[in-house]
Amino acid sequence: xxxxxxxxxxxxxxxxxxxxxxxxxxxxxxxxxxxxxxxxxxxxxxxxxxxxxxxxxxxxxxxxxxxxxxxxxxxxxxxxxxxxxxxxxxxxxxxxxxxxxxxxxxxxxxxxxxxxxxxxxxxxxxxxxxxxxxxxxxxxxxxxxxxxxxxxxxxxxxxxxxxxxxxxxxxxxxxxxxxxxxxxxxxxxxxxxxxxxxxxxxxxxxxxxxxxxxxxxxxxxxxxxxxxxxxxxxxxxxxxxxxxxxxxxxxxxxxxxxxxxxxxxxxxxxxxxxxxxxxxxxxxxxxxxxxxxxxxxxxxxxxxxxxxxxxxxxxxxxxxxxxxxxxxxxxxxxxxxxxxxxxxxxxxxxxxxxxxxxxxxxxxxxxxxxxxxxxxxxxxxxxxxxxxxxxxxxxxxxxxxxxxxxxxxxxxxxxxxxxxxxxxxxxxxxxxxxxxxxxxxxxxxxxxxxxxxxxxxxxxxxxxxxxxxxxxxxxxxxxxxxxxxxxxxxxxxxxxxxxxxxxxxxxxxxxxxxxxxxxxxxxxxxxxxxxxxxxxxxxxxxxxxxxxxxxxxxxxxxxxxxxxxxxxxxxxxxxxxxxxxxxxxxxxxxxxxxxxxxxxxxxxxxxxxxxxxxxxxxxxxxxxxxxxxxxxxxxxxxxxxxxxxxxxxxxxxxxxxxxxxxxxxxxxxxxxxxxxxxxxxxxxxxxxxxxxxxxxxxxxxxxxxxxxxxxxxxxxxxxxxxxxxxxxxxxxxxxxxxxxxxxxxxxxxxxxxxxxxx
Numbered sequence: 172x173x174x175x176x177x178x179x180x181x182x183x184x185x186x187x188x189x190x191x192x193x194x195x196x197x198x199x200x201x202x203x204x205x206x207x208x209x210x211x212x213x214x215x216x217x218x219x220x221x222x223x224x225x226x227x228x229x230x231x232x233x234x235x236x237x238x239x240x241x242x243x244x245x246x247x248x249x250x251x252x253x254x255x256x257x258x259x260x261x262x263x264x265x266x267x268x269x270x271x272x273x274x275x276x277x278x279x280x281x282x283x284x285x286x287x288x289x290x291x292x293x294x295x296x297x298x299x300x301x302x303x304x305x306x307x308x309x310x311x312x313x314x315x316x317x318x319x320x321x322x323x324x325x326x327x328x329x330x331x332x333x334x335x336x337x338x339x340x341x342x343x344x345x346x347x348x349x350x351x352x353x354x355x356x357x358x359x360x361x362x363x364x365x366x367x368x369x370x371x372x373x374x375x376x377x378x379x380x381x382x383x384x385x386x387x388x389x390x391x392x393x394x395x396x397x398x399x400x401x402x403x404x405x406x407x408x409x410x411x412x413x414x415x416x417x418x419x420x421x422x423x424x425x426x427x428x429x430x431x432x433x434x435x436x437x438x439x440x441x442x443x444x445x446x447x448x449x450x451x452x453x454x455x456x457x458x459x460x461x462x463x464x465x466x467x468x469x470x471x472x473x474x475x476x477x478x479x480x481x482x483x484x485x486x487x488x489x490x491x492x493x494x495x496x497x498x499x500x501x502x503x504x505x506x507x508x509x510x511x512x513x514x515x516x517x518x519x520x521x522x523x524x525x526x527x528x529x530x531x532x533x534x535x536x537x538x539x540x541x542x543x544x545x546x547x548x549x550x551x552x553x554x555x556x557x558x559x560x561x562x563x564x565x566x567x568x569x570x571x572x573x574x575x576x577x578x579x580x581x582x583x584x585x586x587x588x589x590x591x592x593x594x595x596x597x598x599x600x601x602x603x604x605x606x607x608x609x610x611x612x613x614x615x616x617x618x619x620x621x622x623x624x625x626x627x628x629x630x631x632x633x634x635x636x637x638x639x640x641x642x643x644x645x646x647x648x649x650x651x652x653x654x655x656x657x658x659x660x661x662x663x664x665x666x667x668x669x670x671x672x673x674x675x676x677x678x679x680x681x682x683x684x685x686x687x688x689x690x691x692x693x694x695x696x697x698x699x700x701x702x703x704x705x706x707x708x709x710x711x712x713x714x715x716x717x718x719x720x721x722x723x724x725x726x727x728x729x730x731x732x733x734x735x736x737x738x739x740x741x742x743x744x745x746x747x748x749x750x751x752x753x754x755x756x757x758x759x760x761x762x763x764x765x766x767x768x769x770x771x772x773x774x775x776x777x778x779x780x781x782x783x784x785x786x787x788x789x790x791x792x793x794x795x796x797x798x799x800x801x802x803x804x805x806x807x808x809x810x811x812x813x814x815x816x817x818x819x820x821x822x823x824x825x826x827x828x829x830x831x832x833x834x835x836x837x838x839x840x841x842x843x844x845x846x847x848x849x850x851x852x853x854x855x856x857x858x859x860x861x862x863x864x865x866x867x868x869x870x871x872x873x874x875x876x877x878x879x880x881x882x883x884x885x886x887x888x889x890x891x892x893x894x895x896x897x898x899x900x901x902x903x904x905x906x907x908x909x910x911x912x913x914x915x916x917x918x919x920x921x922x923x924x925x926x927x928x929x
Contacts, residue, residue: 211249213316214270225250229266238266239310253326257705259650260296260328264305268315271326274335279769282323282361288396289363290322290389293339293355295330296650297511297561299575300371301354308374308385317386321393323361329353330560330654331701331709334761335768337777341414343368356385358392363769364407367392411774418777421755427820430841435464435827435834436472443475444503448482453503457483457496457516458784461831462523466530467838467870473530480527483520484539487615490579491602492638493550494542496520497579498564506617507609510564510576510647514551515785517543518660525668530868534624537672544668547661548680550649556687557653557702558661567645578644580613581637582606589640590633598633601626653702655711656785658688659718666725670874671865681726688719689738697745713750713760713779713788716742721795724802731877733884740799746792747811752778756814758789780819786832789815793836801844801873804890816840838871843909845872845929848891850882851902859919860904867926 217225229250240248247266254265256273264271272278282289292309294301308314318324329336336355342365344351350370357368367388375384396403439461444451449460465476483489486505488497495517497508524540527533551558568577581604586595598604604614618626662681669678691707692699698711698719723739726732749762759776768774779789793815800808816823816837823830823837847864851857861876875891882892897903901917906925916922 211251211270211315211319212268212312213319221252225252225254228254237263237305239306240266240268240312257703257708258296258328258331258701259648259652259703260294260298260301260330261326263296263302264309264326267305267309268312268319269309269324270315270319271324274325274327274332276767276769278323278325279361279363285323286397287321287323287361288366288393289359289361290318290324291327291339291355291357291359292324293327293329293336293357294353295328295561296652297513297563297648298353299509299511299564300352302565302573304354304356304371308372311374314374314386314389317389321389328652329355330650330652332766333712333714334765334777337418337760338414338774339365339368341417342410343370345410345413358396360396360403360407361769364774365410366396366403366406415775418775420780421752421757421778422818422821424756424814424817425820427816427823427837427841430834430838431824431827432468432472434824435461436468438826438828439465439472439475447504448475448479449505451503454499454501454509455488455503455505456499456784457488457520458782459828461828461834463526464827464831464834464838466523466526466868467835476523477527477531477533477536480524480536480539484524484535485618487609487617489539490546491616491618492579492634492641493546494539495546495550496543507615508576510579512546512550512562512647514547514558514560514654514657515660517547517551518657518664519786521547521664522660522667525664525671526868526870529671529865532866538624538627540668541672541674544665544677548676551661552680552684553651553653556691557684558658559649559651560654560657561650563648563650566647576610576613576615578641578647580608580610580615582608582613585640586637589636594633594636598630598637601630651703653688653692655688655692655698655700655715656718656788658684659715659720659722662688662719662722663725666722666729670729670876673861673865678726678729681722682730682732685719685723685726685735685738696741698742710762710765711745712762713746713758714785714791716746716750717788717792717795720746721791724795724798727802728874728876731875731881731885733881733888736802736885736888739795740803743792743796743799743808755818757818758792758815760788781822781826781829782832787830790819790830790832790836793833794839797836797839797844798873801846802875802889802891812836813840835870842871845869846891846905846907847872847874848895848905849874849876849902850892850895850897850905851878852897852900853878856897857902857904860902860917860922863919863922863926864904866923869926869929 229246238247242248249266249268251265251271252273253261253271256262261273327335339355339357340351343355346368352370354371356372357365359365372385372388373379373381374386376382376387378384442450449455460479462476462479465472483505486500488500488505488508495512498511498513498516500506500508521540521543524536528536528540547558550562553559564575565573566578568574583599583604583606586599586604590598602616602618608614662685665677665681668674669681691702698715699707700709700711700715720739720742723735727735749764750758752759758779760779761776779787781787793812796808796812816833819830819833823833827834849857849860875889877892879896882895885892895905898915898917903915903917904922905915906913908929913925
C-alpha cells in the first residue's frame with residue numbers, strides 16, 4: 172500500500188505540474204518526410220556495422236510488413252535492432268520508427284552513459300491491445316522522435332522472459348491499484364528499477380476515456396527523471412521493497428490431514444453462475460474455474476464442472492467450425508470471445524474434457540476434446556516439430572483491414588454464398604447468425620443447446636462447407652515460438668487423450684513433440700525455454716521443467732518407453748539443484764544461475780505459489796514427484812512432494828480456487844494411489860484389458876503398460892514391473908493399492924470387477 176500511495180502521489184504531481192510540449196510541424200517530421208532508410212527520427216546514427224546488417228535484412232526480408240511506412244521500393248522505410256531478433260513479437264516492431272533495443276546490457280549501458288530513463292514495453296505476438304498501441308503510438312514518427320530523443324526504448328517478449336514479466340507486472344499492479352495486463356509500459360532507471368508503470372496507454376490526452384495520453388506522459392516523466400532525481404530514487408526504493416515483499420513471500424508449512432473439499436465447494440458455490448456455468452459476471456475465463464478438482468468430487472460439485480464444460484462448448488468461446496477455444500469471453504454468456512487461441516488454454520482444456528469424458532462416459536465431452544486436439548495438430552503443430560504458442564485475435568477482413576475476429580465471424584449473406592438457401596436458414600438458426608450480429612453486423616457462432624449429438628450431426632455438412640470456405644480467408648498470425656512449458660502441456664494432453672480414447676495419432680504426436688523438444692532445447696542437461704528458427708534461447712523456468720517432466724511421465728504411462736521416464740527424472744534433478752529454496756523447501760520460478768538483469772542481480776526471484784493463467788510450477792511438479800515415487804519406489808520423491816504440499820497447505824485451505832493444481836497433488840497424497848500394470852507379449856495383445864481401463868476414471872493412479880521386452884528394460888528403474896509377465900502367454904493386468912495387490916488377471920470382466928472395488 173505504501174508503494175502505491177508514494178508512486179501515485181509522485182506521478183500525479185509530476186503529470187499535473189509538467190508543462191506540455193507542443194509538437195509543432197517545425198519541430199517534428201511529418202508523416203510525408205523522406206527519411207534515409209533505417210534512420211530513426213530523433214535517434215543517434217546507427218553504428219556502421221549495425222546499419223549494414225539492418226539494411227541487408229530490410230532489403231531481403233519477405234513481406235508483408237507490419238508497418239504503414241513503406242518506400243517506393245515496397246520495403247519499409249525504418250528498421251531498428253529488433254529486425255535481428257527471432258521473436259515474432261519483437262519482429263513485429265522491427266519497422267517502427269522507434270529506436271527499439273532488445274532486452275540486454277547494451278541498452279542499459281547506453282541509458283547509463285546518456286543519463287536517460289528506459290522506456291520498457293512488454294507484450295506478446297498475439298496481443299490485440301499490443302497491436303493497437305503499436306499502430307497508434309509506436310508507428311507515429313512524432314511520438315517515436317520523442318521516445319528516441321529522451322529515452323532508451325526496450326521491447327520485451329513476455330513469453331521469452333516470464334521472470335522479468337512477473338517482476339514488472341507486480342510493479343505495474345502497484346502503480347495501477349491492482350490492474351495488470353498487456354501491453355505493459357514501464358519507466359525504468361538505467362538499473363532496471365521502475366519509477367512508473369501502466370498497461371495500455373492511448374497516444375493523446377482524453378482518448379478512450381483516459382485523461383493522460385502517452386505523448387504527455389513521455390514528456391512529463393522524462394522531465395521528472397531529469398529535474399527531480401531524488402523523487403525518482405524514493406519511488407524506486409519503495410517499489411523494490413513492495414516487489415520483494417510480494418514475490419518473495421513464503422508461508423510456514425503445516426500438516427494437511429484431510430483434503431479441503433468443503434472449502435473448495437463453498438468457494439465455488441459463492442460465485443458460481445448456476446444458469447450459465449463458470450463464475451458469475453464478465454469477462455469469463457475458463458482458467459478461473461477449478462474444473463479438474465471438481466471432477467474429482469461428487470454430487471453438485473462435479474455437476475458444476477460438467478455444466479461449465481457444456482456451456483463453454485456451446486458458446487462462442489468455442490470454435491464450432493475448426494475446434495478449440497478462444498482465450499475468454501467478454502460477456503457472461505460465453506458468447507463473444509476475445510479471439511486469440513492460446514496453446515496453453517487448449518492443452519489444459521483438452522485435459523479437462525478428456526477427464527470429463529472418461530468420468531461421465533459422455534461422447535459430447537470426447538468430441539470436444541478430440542476437436543480441440545485436432546485443431547492443435549492442424550493449426551499449431553510446426554512442420555519441423557513442436558507447437559506454436561498462439562494464434563492472433565486479429566486478421567484481415569475482405570477489405571484488407573485488420574479486424575479482431577474477422578476470420579471466425581459470419582454474416583447471413585456469407586452463409587448464403589456457401590450454402591443452399593435451406594442449409595443457410597437452418598444453420599443460421601442453429602448457430603445464431605443474424606443480420607444485427609454480435610460485432611458490427613458479424614455473428615459469432617454459438618448454440619443454445621449444449622452437447623446434444625442430434626442437432627450437431629444435422630449440421631455436419633454445412634459446418635464442413637463453411638470450414639472450407641473460411642480456410643480461404645486471410646488467416647490470423649501464428650506466433651511460432653516453441654515454448655517449452657506450453658509444449659509440455661501439449662505432450663501431456665495428447666498422451667492422456669491417446670490412452671483414454673485409443674487414438675494412436677495423439678500418442679504419436681506427443682512422441683514427436685517430446686523428441687523434437689529434447690533434441691533442440693536440451694543442452695548439457697539444461698532446458699532452453701524457447702526455440703525458434705534462430706535456435707534455442709533463454710534459460711528454462713520452473714514451469715518449463717515441471718510441465719515438460721509432467722508430460723514425459725504421462726507419455727511413459729501411455730507408451731511404456733523407458734526414455735521418457737528417464738528424461739522426466741533428469742529434469743527433476745535440475746529442479747532439485749537450481750530451483751529449490753533452501754530456506755523454505757519451496758521452489759523459485761527462475762533458476763539460481765539464470766539470465767541477466769542490469770548489473771547482474773535481479774530485483775528478486777519469485778517463489779512459485781498460486782495458479783494464474785497457467786498452473787503453478789511447484790504444484791504441477793508436486794504431482795509429478797508423487798507419480799515418480801510410485802513408479803520408481805524411491806521415497807525421496809514422495810517426501811519432496813509432501814513438503815511442497817504442506818508448505819502451501821494453509822493457502823490451499825483458505826484460497827482453494829487459487830491453488831487448484833495443488834489440490835490435485837493433495838488429493839493424491841491423502842488418497843491411497845493405485846498401481847496398475849499391464850504386461851503382454853505385444854502391445855496388440857493387451858487391447859481387451861486396455862479397453863476396460865479406459866472405462867474407469869482413476870485420477871490417483873499410475874499406469875505402466877508394457878510388453879515383456881519393455882518390462883525387462885525397466886526392471887531396475889521401475890520396480891512395479893519386476894517379476895511380472897504375461898501369465899500363460901496372455902496379456903495380464905496387475906492391480907495394487909496401499910501395498911496390497913489383487914490377483915493378476917487376464918480376463919476383462921475380472922479386471923472390471925477389481926477396478927470397481929477400488
